[in-house]
Amino acid sequence: MRNQRGLLIVLSGPSGVGKGTVRKELFSQPDTNYEYSISMTTRSPREGEVDEVDYFFKTKSEFEGLIEEDQLLEYAEFVGNYYGTPLAYVNKMRDAGRDVFLEIEVQGAAQVRSKVPDGLFIFLAPPSLSELEERLVGRGTESDEVIASRLQAARQELEMMNLYDYVVENDEVENACDRINAIIIAEHCKRERVEKRYFDMLKENV
C-alpha cells in the first residue's frame, strides 16, 4: 500500500479556550507525528512571543502582498488583525507523511473545509462562557476592551461548533489532549481501512 499523506488537523475554538495550551502539551509528548503550522499575523507580538516561533509577525502591507500572491491556504480578520496559514509549508509536510496542525479561528477553518475536504476539524469548547471569560482575564495579555470584543466573537464562534467533525471540551488540559490523540488515532485507522478496501476492489478482475 502507498504511504498515506499526512492529515490536516484543524483545531479551532474561541480565544482563551486553551488552544495554545493544549497544542503545546500535545507537541511536548514523545512519539507524535505532528507538525505545527506557524501562522502569519499583523497583530503585535505579546511579551515573550518570538517571531518565526509563535507567529510570523507581518505588517499589513506585507500580509496583503501574501494574499495577492496566493501564498495563504486561508486567512481571516479577527478583532482588528489579519491571521493566515502559509500554504507551502502545509503541503510540504503533508506530502512527507506528517500530520499538520492548524490552530485557527472559525472563519479560517470554514475556508479550509471548502479547500481541503479530507481535513479533520476539531472544535475545542470551554466548559462554560464564564469559565472562558475567567481564562481570558486570567491570561492577562489583553486589555479589558479587547477581552470584551473576543468574548463577543466567542458567542458567534460557538454557533459554528456543530459544523466540526468533533467537539472536545477543554475541562482539563490532560483530558483534552487524550481526547484529541484518540480522535487522530481513530481517523488514521479509518482512513487506512478505507484506502485498503479501495485498492483491494481495484485488484478484482471484473
Ligand SMILES: Nc1nc2c(ncn2[C@@H]2O[C@H](COP(=O)(O)OP(=O)(O)O)[C@@H](O)[C@H]2O)c(=O)[nH]1
Ligand atoms: N484564520 C486564522 N486564524 C488564526 C491563525 N492563527 C491564529 N489564529 C486565530 O486567531 C485568533 C487570535 O489569535 P491570538 O491573537 O494569537 O490570540 P489567542 O489565540 O487567544 O492567544 C485565535 O482564535 C487564533 O486561533 C491563522 O493562521 N488563521
Ligand SMILES: Nc1ncnc2c1ncn2[C@@H]1O[C@H](COP(=O)(O)OP(=O)(O)O)[C@@H](O)[C@H]1O
Ligand atoms: N483546561 C484548562 N483549565 C484551566 N485553565 C486553562 C485550561 N486550558 C488553558 N487554560 C488557561 O487559559 C488561558 C488561555 O489559554 P490559551 O492556551 O492562551 O488559549 P487560546 O490559545 O485558545 O487563546 C491561559 O491562561 C491558560 O493557562
